[in-house]
Amino acid sequence: MAAYYAQRATAGLIVTEGVQPSLVGQSNPGTPGLYTDEQVASWRPVTDAVHANGGRVFAQIMHGGRVSHPDTTGMRPVGPSAVPAPGEVFTPSGPRPAPVPRALETAEVPEHARSYAQAALRAVDAGFDGVELHGANGYLIAQFLSSTANLRTDAYGGSIAGRIRFAVEAVSATAEAVGGDRTGIRLSPGAGFWGAEDGDVPELYGALLAELAPWTWRTSTSRPPPTRTCSSNCARPGPARSSSTRSSRWAPGGRTRRRPITGWGSAPT
Numbered sequence: 001m002a003a004y005y006a007q008r009a010t011a012g013l014i015v016t017e018g019v020q021p022s023l024v025g026q027s028n029p030g031t032p033g034l035y036t037d038e039q040v041a042s043w044r045p046v047t048d049a050v051h052a053n054g055g056r057v058f059a060q061i062m063h064g065g066r067v068s069h070p071d072t073t074g075m076r077p078v079g080p081s082a083v084p085a086p087g088e089v090f091t092p093s094g095p096r097p098a099p100v101p102r103a104l105e106t107a108e109v110p111e112h113a114r115s116y117a118q119a120a121l122r123a124v125d126a127g128f129d130g131v132e133l134h135g136a137n138g139y140l141i142a143q144f145l146s147s148t149a150n151l152r153t154d155a156y157g158g159s160i161a162g163r164i165r166f167a168v169e170a171v172s173a174t175a176e177a178v179g180g181d182r183t184g185i186r187l188s189p190g191a192g193f194w195g196a197e198d199g200d201v202p203e204l205y206g207a208l209l210a211e212l213a214p215w216t217w218r219t220s221t222s223r224p225p226p227t228r229t230c231s232s233n234c235a236r237p238g239p240a241r242s243s244s245t246r247s248s249r250w251a252p253g254g255r256t257r258r259r260p261i262t263g264w265g266s267a268p269t
């Protein structure tokens with residue numbers, strides 16, 4: 001795995017395969033996670049290898065929601081509503097009909113949004129330069145955005161404001177945890193993958209992007225603002241200059257390290 005990613009370091013910024021933030025969030029068999037100390041440790045050789053080759057790497061945090069199966073996780077999948085994805089999902093024994101997910105209780109929804117932030121903290125601890133939330137392709141965030149997968153009548157469904165709420169909570173919790181400069185989201189407006197259709201794409205995604213915009217430059221509350229050590233053009237778009245470093249003194253679990261961070265994407269502090 002480390003060799004695979006290191007070979008691609010010259011791409012500049014790598015976004016990994018989808019990584020589940022919890023066991024119930026696992027979609028496909030055999031995919032990696034970021035919810036245990038062991039998983040964090042197993043990612044460190046990967047991030048070290050990418051950095052050694054001059055690259056940068058974000059972990060893609062992917063909660064599969066209803067696109068999952070008990071044969072894969074040992075758990076009943078969860079989703080915004082008890083509506084199965086059409087067709088079959090992947091399991092260790094091959095494709096199986098998508099199960100009916102358990103609709104999350106209103107009180108349970110925030111913990112699933114926070115699971116992205118918790119995985120992001122572990123990702124930074126594992127040496128990742130940031131995270132991308134998988135908000136595309138019919139997985140949990142896209143299920144909440146969808147008017148066919150999300151039939152909720154509470155604050156997380158119905159209106160556009162309701163359907164974007166989960167995505168906004170997931171992104172804002174993550175930006176709070178690791179900084180807006182380390183947080184991205186992948187979206188697929190109108191794609192309808194896994195039956196998660198959105199019928200009102202311009203309005204829905206316009207509203208979502210307006211809500212997410214303020215988080216772009218949000219500095220983490222759990223790590224101090226970075227210390228700039230470069231003299232002139234730190235914020236210039238483009239690849240990192242070797243002389244441009246900032247110290248990352250924040251480290252979960254008390255670990256302290258110093259490592260170079262790319263210049264582009266750096267937040268004003």
Ligand SMILES: Cc1cc2nc3c(=O)[nH]c(=O)nc-3n(C[C@H](O)[C@H](O)[C@H](O)COP(=O)(O)O)c2cc1C
Pocket residue numbers: 016017018060062134136137186
């Ligand atoms: C086997 C397989 C696994 C994929 N895994 C991911 C993934 O983990 N995260 C993601 O964002 N997209 C994933 N994708 C979607 C691809 O990133 C891409 O959007 C899709 O293949 C369409 O790209 P294309 O139009 O260039 O073919 C996967 C696609 C395939 C076929």
